[in-house]
Each structure stands twice: as C-alpha cells, then as structure tokens.
Amino acid sequence: MAVMAQATGSARPSLLRAAFAVVGRGLKINLRYSTWFLPYLVWPVVAPFGYVFTSRALSGPNNEALQSFARLSGTTDFTMFVIIGTTFWFWFNMMLWDLGGSFRLEQMRGTIESNFLAPVPKAFMALGAFVQSALFGTTTVCLSCLTVYLVWGLRFTGSVLGLVVVVLASIPSIYGVGLIFGSLVLLAKEVNALIFFVRGVMTIFCGAAYPVAALPGWMQAVSRVLPLTYSIDGVRVIAAGGNLGDVLPHLRFLGISGVLLLVLGFASFEVIRLHLLKTGTLGQY
Amino acid sequence: MELDQVRKVFPRRDPQTRRQSELVAVDDVSFDIARGEIFGLLGPNGAGKTTTIKIISTLLRPTSGTVRVASIDVTKRPTEALRHLGTVLTGERSVYWKLTGRENLEYFAALYGIPARLARQRIDSLLERFSLGARADERVERYSTGMRQRICLAKALLAEPQILILDEPTAGLDPQAARNMRELIQEIKGEGRTVLLTTHYMEEADQLCDRVAIIDRGKIIVLDSPGRLKGLLKDRQVINLELGNWEQPWQAELVAVGASSVDVHFDDAARLYRLSLHLNGKLSMGETVTRLIDLGAQLQNFTLSSPSLEDVFIHLTGKSLRE
Numbered sequence: 001m002a003v004m005a006q007a008t009g010s011a012r013p014s015l016l017r018a019a020f021a022v023v024g025r026g027l028k029i030n031l032r033y034s035t036w037f038l039p040y041l042v043w044p045v046v047a048p049f050g051y052v053f054t055s056r057a058l059s060g061p062n063n064e065a066l067q068s069f070a071r072l073s074g075t076t077d078f079t080m081f082v083i084i085g086t087t088f089w090f091w092f093n094m095m096l097w098d099l100g101g102s103f104r105l106e107q108m109r110g111t112i113e114s115n116f117l118a119p120v121p122k123a124f125m126a127l128g129a130f131v132q133s134a135l136f137g138t139t140t141v142c143l144s145c146l147t148v149y150l151v152w153g154l155r156f157t158g159s160v161l162g163l164v165v166v167v168l169a170s171i172p173s174i175y176g177v178g179l180i181f182g183s184l185v186l187l188a189k190e191v192n193a194l195i196f197f198v199r200g201v202m203t204i205f206c207g208a209a210y211p212v213a214a215l216p217g218w219m220q221a222v223s224r225v226l227p228l229t230y231s232i233d234g235v236r237v238i239a240a241g242g243n244l245g246d247v248l249p250h251l252r253f254l255g256i257s258g259v260l261l262l263v264l265g266f267a268s269f270e271v272i273r274l275h276l277l278k279t280g281t282l283g284q285y
Numbered sequence: 286m287e288l289d290q291v292r293k294v295f296p297r298r299d300p301q302t303r304r305q306s307e308l309v310a311v312d313d314v315s316f317d318i319a320r321g322e323i324f325g326l327l328g329p330n331g332a333g334k335t336t337t338i339k340i341i342s343t344l345l346r347p348t349s350g351t352v353r354v355a356s357i358d359v360t361k362r363p364t365e366a367l368r369h370l371g372t373v374l375t376g377e378r379s380v381y382w383k384l385t386g387r388e389n390l391e392y393f394a395a396l397y398g399i400p401a402r403l404a405r406q407r408i409d410s411l412l413e414r415f416s417l418g419a420r421a422d423e424r425v426e427r428y429s430t431g432m433r434q435r436i437c438l439a440k441a442l443l444a445e446p447q448i449l450i451l452d453e454p455t456a457g458l459d460p461q462a463a464r465n466m467r468e469l470i471q472e473i474k475g476e477g478r479t480v481l482l483t484t485h486y487m488e489e490a491d492q493l494c495d496r497v498a499i500i501d502r503g504k505i506i507v508l509d510s511p512g513r514l515k516g517l518l519k520d521r522q523v524i525n526l527e528l529g530n531w532e533q534p535w536q537a538e539l540v541a542v543g544a545s546s547v548d549v550h551f552d553d554a555a556r557l558y559r560l561s562l563h564l565n566g567k568l569s570m571g572e573t574v575t576r577l578i579d580l581g582a583q584l585q586n587f588t589l590s591s592p593s594l595e596d597v598f599i600h601l602t603g604k605s606l607r608e
C-alpha cells in the first residue's frame with residue numbers, strides 16, 4: 001500500500017498523553033512478570049516482626065517499660081506504632097527501587113534513546129514514572145495493609161478521612177525525592193548503593209521503628225526537616241484518635257515540602273538530561 | 286538536511302597516566318542531503334558514523350556547528366525537528382521485549398501524538414507491509430533478529446516522517462534478511478522520503494545510495510555518487526589473490542615494486558590469505574603474480590576486478606573497512 005510521504009510530521013504530541021502511555025506500558029510489563037506482587041504482600045508483614053518481638057521482650061514481664069515508651073511516643077500500642085512506621089518505610093523503599101530504578105531500567109533495556117527520539121518534551125518520562133510509581137505504590141501499600149490486618153489482626157480505628165488526607169499529602173514529597181533520586185541514578189549509572197544510603201538515612205532519622213524523641217538532640221533536628229517523619233507521625237496521630245486539626249502542622253509541612261521536592265525533582269531530571277546529551281552517555285549503563 | 290562544520294569533542298583521561306586529553310569523534314563534518322535522496326555514510330567501526338547520527342537525531346549535543354532538518358536547527362528546537370525525523374538505531378533493543386509488536390507501536394504512536402484511530406490504521410498497515418501481521422500480538426522477545434529490526438523500522442515510520450535515519454540497518458542480519466531490508470529501504474525511497482543511512486558494508490552503500498560520504502576518524506574524506514567515487518580508480522586494476530601462505534615483509538616488497546596499496550586478511554573458513562592489490566599501472570598483473578611466486582607464495586587463485594567502494598576507501602586511507 002503506497003504511503004504518502006508528505007511533510008506532515010505527526011500531530012502535536014501531548015505531554016499528558018505521553019505520560020499516561022508510560023503508565024500503561026509500565027503496568028503491562030509489570031503484570032507480565034507473574035511473581036511481581038509477592039514481595040509487596042509478604043514484606044509489610046515480615047518487616048515489623050523483629051521490632052515488635054524485640055519490644056515485647058524489652059517491655060518487661062509486667063510491661064512496665066511500656067510506660068517509658070508511652071512517655072516518648074504518646075501510646076502504649078507499640079505494635080500499631082511499629083507497623084505504621086514500617087509500612088511507610090516500606091512504601092518509601094519501594095518507591096526508591098521503582099521510580100529510582102525505572103530510568104536506569106530504560107537504559108539497561110536500551111529503550112531510553114527510543115523514548116528520547118519522540119517529539120514530545122522529555123519531562124513525559126519523569127511525569128509518567130511519577131504517576132505509575134505513585135499509583136502502583138499506593139495500591140500495593142493498601143494491599144499490604146490488608147495482609148497486615150489478616151496476619152496481625154490489627155484494625156485501624158482512627159479517622160479514615162484523616163488517614164487518606166495524610167497519605168495523599170505525603171505523595172508529592174515522597175515522589176519528589178524519587179525523581180531527584182532517579183535522575184541521580186541516570187548520572188551515576190548505579191542504583192544499589194544509592195538506595196542503601198538513602199534508605200539507611202530514612203531508617204535512622206524518620207522514626208519508623210522508634211519514637212523520634214528517643215534520638216539525640218541533633219538527630220531530632222535532622223528528623224524535623226524530613227517529610228517522611230511528618231507522614232509517619234501524622235498517621236500515628238490519626239491512629240491514636242486524632243482528627244485533621246491535630247495534623248494541620250504535618251499537612252502544612254508536607255504540602256510545602258511536596259511542592260518544593262516535585263519542582264526540584266523535575267528540574268533535576270531536566271538538568272541531568274541535558275548533561276547526558278552533552279556527554280553522550282544517555283544510553284550507557 | 287544540512288550539516289555545517291559539525292564537531293564533537295569528548296574529554297578523555299588516560300587510565301595509566303591520568304592525563305586529560307580530547308577525543309575528536311566528529312571533525313568539522315559538513316554535507317547536505319537533498320529531498321528524496323538516499324545518502325550513505327560509509328566508514329569503518331569507530332569512524333564517527335553513529336556519533337554523527339546521534340547529533341542529527343538530537344541524542345547528542347555537538348561541540349560546535351549546526352545541523353538543520355527541514356530547515357529547523359536541531360540544537361535550538363529539538364522537539365520540533367524530531368517531528369520530521371524517524372530514526373532506527375543500531376541494535377534490536379530499542380523496543381520493549383515484554384510488549385507485543387502491536388503494543389510497542391501503540392505506545393510509540395502515543396508518544397508521537399498520532400490520534401488513536403489513525404494510529405490503529407497505520408499500525409495495521411505497517412504490520413502487514415513488514416510481514417509482521419501474523420505475529421503482531423506476540424511479545425517481541427519471541428521475534429527473530431530480522432523481525433525485531435522490522436518492528437523498529439515500522440516504529441520509525443509511524444509518524445510518516447519526511448526523513449528516515451538508519452544506523453547500520455542490516456547489522457546482525459542474515460543475508461536473506463539483509464536483502465529484504467535493503468529492498469524495504471528502496472521502497473521507502475520510492476515513496477519520496479529522504480534516507481540517511483550509515484553502514485560499513487560497502488556493497489550496501491554501492492547498491493542503495495545516490496551519494497556516499499566516506500568518513501574516517503571523524504572526517505569526511507570524500508563525498509560523491511558511488512559511480513564517480515569508483516571512477517577515481519578507473520585507471521587502476523585490482524587484483525585479488527588467494528594464497529596458502531603469507532609473510533609480512535612481502536607487503537613492503539610489493540609496494541616497493543609498484544603496488545599502490547596492499548590489503549591482506551586471513552579467511553578462517555577457507556584457511557586462505559586473501560590479498561587485494563591496487564595496481565597503478567607501474568606493475569602489471571603478470572609481474573605481480575611472478576613476483577609473489579618468486580617470494581615463495583603458494584598461489585591458489587587470482588582474479589581481476591573493477592574497483593569497489595572499499596577499494597576507494599583503501600586507496601584514500603591506506604586501510605580496509607574491516608580494520
């Protein structure tokens with residue numbers, strides 16, 4: 001069939017349509033690895049074990065140490081305390097591997113240059129990766145909560161609206177960090193060491209498994225500038241019976257940091273992209 | 286397409302001395318390509334062909350110089366320039382192996398902004414044209430190398446670009462698949478598209494290209510039609526010999542008695558040394574054969590041929606495309 005070789009080029013491409021094409025492609029590929037979902041069901045259940053049973057052992061035969069814990073954390077329900085923290089930590093960790101690794105995966109597959117040949121602003125890759133990772137991560141965390149309920153028998157008795165608001169408010173900052181991280185991975189051509197470093201920092205400073213108040217003063221100061229600290233604490237406040245008014249300071253911090261981190265994330269991607277075009281290392285891994 | 290004094294320099298650090306230096310990958314390359322032309326960039330591995338292609342297709346920023354595609358500066362307005370370009374890069378991993386052929390084309394159609402209904406029509410048409418219709422809904426990981434190359438070509442044609450860039454389009458293909466690919470390229474030219482292709486197969490450049498630029502070490506050495514390039518050697522015969530043995534000092538000996546260039550390589554399959562000698566009129570075929578026998582060569586066979594593009598390359602650079 002003859003094809004007219006007119007000087008038509010293509011229709012004007014849409015950044016949003018390209019980004020959602022990235023999401024659709026990513027979901028199709030993920031679903032073709034049949035065991036992809038297993039870690040997301042197992043890990044949220046397994047991760048708290050060490051902390052919970054250590055806490056039980058240290059709490060004393062009459063749980064007298066729980067009072068000390070309550071003075072620092074505001075609650076004696078250390079199981080819920082730990083599970084909220086480790087679930088958020090797990091979500092953050094998954095985002096690092098998912099979003100952080102997605103650009104590198106494109107390099108390793110050999111498809112990053114094909115994507116860059118499309119006549120659409122290259123931010124579509126960052127936007128698509130952000131949307132895909134946020135959708136995927138949030139869904140699997142919800143599934144993880146279900147398995148936590150089934151295995152640990154925990155029920156969230158706080159305000160569901162408050163929980164949803166805190167989780168949604170956390171998304172921009174978590175994924176803004178992810179975009180910065182993913183861009184750095186494009187530059188560094190290595191993801192494992194970077195993930196271990198970033199994850200390690202978050203594990204120590206964000207109070208996933210212990211109250212931030214238990215940290216030395218200078219470490220508490222670092223915790224106070226990390227968005228994940230506010231996400232974890234916000235959900236704990238809601239779980240303990242708090243309402244939206246009780247987490248307004250958390251939401252304010254998450255809102256401002258989220259906007260800043262997302263802007264920084266997209267800016268990092270663009271700066272590093274231009275650097276890779278100059279050095280010719282876009283497709284190298 | 287117009288390239289004007291395009292230059293690309295990469296900084297390098299010597300791993301042993303740790304001293305900084307520069308690698309000039311593309312050195313003041315200039316050429317124009319007319320609408321509807323197949324233009325070949327011919328040269329050995331490492332000559333700068335892929336670097337030039339990547340600069341044109343906006344995957345690499347030049348150090349200096351300008352590239353215009355459909356009168357659009359690719360450095361200043363890359364997104365707009367890409368609307369006129371379809372590019373097939375080297376290798377078969379520029380599509381997603383876990384997606385089917387059809388899904389790959391649907392994905393890239395979305396990136397190119399092709400409306401969904403039109404995309405479906407074009408995808409069906411391209412899949413039939415490239416004999417992929419029956420396996421369109423199988424994952425690319427199950428395709429042969431030739432099929433993967435065809436799906437990459439289909440992807441490049443999705444947006445019906447004016448200009449098609451093909452980087453080593455037949456690399457890695459078996460002879461039949463390579464021949465099929467060349468026929469497709471000629472069909473594409475017949476549609477009025479402009480094609481820029483890179484290759485290190487001189488017979489491919491000879492067969493397909495209206496004009497060929499021979500590039501080596503980042504520089505264009507010569508640019509003209511294949512016929513005129515071969516005409517540079519019209520007074521020179523090329524004698525091809527098959528020898529059972531070869532000694533390195535014989536090369537200098539042959540040059541000393543009048544051969545303008547000597548290219549020798551060992552054919553593993555046939556267990557023979559293949560020698561190509563360019564005779565410049567000072568040395569006849571008979572004298573050449575006699576001299577080699579006197580030197581102790583075990584002559585198996587010899588033929589005379591007209592100069593090829595590779596002979597032109599050897600004449601101009603002193604080495605073969607295989608080096």
